[in-house]
Amino acid sequence: MWLDLGLIVGKIAVVFIGIIAGAFVLTWAERKQSALMSDRIGANRAAILGIKLMGIVNSVADALKMIFKEDFLPPKGLRFLHAAAPVFAMFPVFMTFAVLPFGPTITVGGKVIPLQILQLDVGMLYLLAFGSIAVYGVLLAGWASNNKYTLIGGMRATAQMISYELILGLSLIGPILVYGSLDPGVMATAQNGYLWGWIPKWGIIVQPIAFLLFLPAAMAETKRCPFDLPEGESEIIGFATEYSGMRWGMFFLGEFAEIVVLAAVLATVFLGSYQVPFLFDAGEKLGMAGFHFPWGAYLPIAEWAVVALRILSFGVKVLILMWLQMQIRWTYPRFRYDQLMRVSWREMMPIALANIAVTALIVMLVA
Amino acid sequence: MENSIFSGNLVAFLILFGATCALVGMFLALSAWLGPKRMTPIKGEPFECGVISKTDARSPYPVKFYLVAVLFIVFDIEVAFLYPWAVSFGSIGVAGFIAAMIFLAILGVGLYYEVSKRVLEWK
Amino acid sequence: MELLRHIIFWLFAVLTVGSAVVVVFHPRVIYSAFALLFTFFGVAGLYVFLSADFLAAAQILIYVGGILTLIIFGVFLTAKITTLDIPHQTHQRYVALVPIVMIAAGLFTVVKNTVWPTAPLPHHPTTQVIGELLLTKYLVPFELASILLLAALIGAMRLARYYRKRED
Numbered sequence: 001m002w003l004d005l006g007l008i009v010g011k012i013a014v015v016f017i018g019i020i021a022g023a024f025v026l027t028w029a030e031r032k033q034s035a036l037m038s039d040r041i042g043a044n045r046a047a048i049l050g051i052k053l054m055g056i057v058n059s060v061a062d063a064l065k066m067i068f069k070e071d072f073l074p075p076k077g078l079r080f081l082h083a084a085a086p087v088f089a090m091f092p093v094f095m096t097f098a099v100l101p102f103g104p105t106i107t108v109g110g111k112v113i114p115l116q117i118l119q120l121d122v123g124m125l126y127l128l129a130f131g132s133i134a135v136y137g138v139l140l141a142g143w144a145s146n147n148k149y150t151l152i153g154g155m156r157a158t159a160q161m162i163s164y165e166l167i168l169g170l171s172l173i174g175p176i177l178v179y180g181s182l183d184p185g186v187m188a189t190a191q192n193g194y195l196w197g198w199i200p201k202w203g204i205i206v207q208p209i210a211f212l213l214f215l216p217a218a219m220a221e222t223k224r225c226p227f228d229l230p231e232g233e234s235e236i237i238g239f240a241t242e243y244s245g246m247r248w249g250m251f252f253l254g255e256f257a258e259i260v261v262l263a264a265v266l267a268t269v270f271l272g273s274y275q276v277p278f279l280f281d282a283g284e285k286l287g288m289a290g291f292h293f294p295w296g297a298y299l300p301i302a303e304w305a306v307v308a309l310r311i312l313s314f315g316v317k318v319l320i321l322m323w324l325q326m327q328i329r330w331t332y333p334r335f336r337y338d339q340l341m342r343v344s345w346r347e348m349m350p351i352a353l354a355n356i357a358v359t360a361l362i363v364m365l366v367a
Numbered sequence: 368m369e370n371s372i373f374s375g376n377l378v379a380f381l382i383l384f385g386a387t388c389a390l391v392g393m394f395l396a397l398s399a400w401l402g403p404k405r406m407t408p409i410k411g412e413p414f415e416c417g418v419i420s421k422t423d424a425r426s427p428y429p430v431k432f433y434l435v436a437v438l439f440i441v442f443d444i445e446v447a448f449l450y451p452w453a454v455s456f457g458s459i460g461v462a463g464f465i466a467a468m469i470f471l472a473i474l475g476v477g478l479y480y481e482v483s484k485r486v487l488e489w490k
Numbered sequence: 491m492e493l494l495r496h497i498i499f500w501l502f503a504v505l506t507v508g509s510a511v512v513v514v515f516h517p518r519v520i521y522s523a524f525a526l527l528f529t530f531f532g533v534a535g536l537y538v539f540l541s542a543d544f545l546a547a548a549q550i551l552i553y554v555g556g557i558l559t560l561i562i563f564g565v566f567l568t569a570k571i572t573t574l575d576i577p578h579q580t581h582q583r584y585v586a587l588v589p590i591v592m593i594a595a596g597l598f599t600v601v602k603n604t605v606w607p608t609a610p611l612p613h614h615p616t617t618q619v620i621g622e623l624l625l626t627k628y629l630v631p632f633e634l635a636s637i638l639l640l641a642a643l644i645g646a647m648r649l650a651r652y653y654r655k656r657e658d
Contacts, residue, residue, distance in 0.1 A: 471631060477639070
């Protein structure tokens, strides 16, 4: 029993460190990449004993600055809700990652350990359910601050988030139909199947439309450019106007952590999770672990190396998707609010519904 | 002990919940504890781009936002209905397909009505 | 293990009832709405105890993610109420007694006649079973639900158009 508890705590520690490290690096990468794309230099001032690490030290300085800044409380605001709002911005992000597998199920000394914190039969629904709580961050922040701008900004942000949450939910039905399960662990296993023996059955290949719907909806959910109307850096004042110090930092740490988690969801559902094409473990191919290529070639690899490759492949996929989100952010201009609502309700919704119908038809005909 | 929800998931969930609360609480506490508190009446004024605010900040807003929330619930419930359908799709076959298509079509009509009446247009 | 289960159960039960008490008695509506969030969570936790994991997730998705957002939007719309103290004294106590007794009697009969499982239920996936039942045995309610949702949709839009006409 203590071993079980230790494993749970260990897995949670790995995931938390992963998310926080990812978010931390993102705050730096964001500045460097935007600088690169607009021909600037970017963060390069902060140094510890002359060591700058290409500006990574700036992120440390930022974090320290936020902790030591004044923790402003609007005197006419609602104190309790003002403090609760940033909690709701961060809390769901750390809760949702739990259902995603970050590696295959491994067996150590006869003990089967899935590299997934919660193996839920309702995994994807759990993800959506806890994801939907993030709305309260902006909603309560807008109201509790006692400021007209924050209220309007909070309402705008809430309407945007709930509109795109629907697209997230509807676009996931396609992959669920294909894989027949809500558990991301099962989805991950299913993605080591092959169409006609050689095309990996990854989500992006069997459900390309769902992927194209999910990616922008996920970006709208993180409130990032081109969907950054709730809080547009220097131009639009939004729900976080009356926040300072770490409370403000929590909103934006939450936002960066959300980018990591959504990249992980995208990787799990659409990019084959931890799978590497044609790589099988001993259990899947009668004790012959390694690459089994469709033309019959076989490259044997040690069992531990298969596990390591798979965990690595998950990490690489998440990094690529994080980079992609950032690239999109700095490439496209912002939507107008009417365009934003039109895109979700009038354009993405019908496509998402049609995708469900067509997918169901194809799945039924194939079966 | 073989009851999976108690042996594994529920305990794991509670530990996760506790860890998340501790992490988030730590951020809140650090800032409240280490940050200076130098409040002045001017600083306490709501920020309205330099204009002194006269009216109550909590003013009514367009009813359209409320409408978005209502429509959201309708389609959210639809999502909750479709998830079990999608999971059991393999075992119910053609009958399940037709039933779900009727379900989708009825809500599709709703979506079409909503779009055609232009209720969600921001002008 | 038995003890742990009891502790967790009581945590959820206290969370549900305690936050429900706050919902009823807090003088400011916005805090009542906020407390309702924890009530919904507690109920979801109790569903988990009944091995109804799909129901628990759907509870959070729909009630916490959707309906409570709508309630809070409603609170915002009626903004002035939040700054007033709502009086809590009851009117017409004796008349109210009649429905209270009736509801209490109904609940009591249900509690009395239900066979309560005393041992923890074996956990097995419910989502697929729910899906199959929805599309076979409960097909008519399933389709009726879509019509109900359609009615809600149209009703909401009529309301919004009414308000917009008044604004013009």
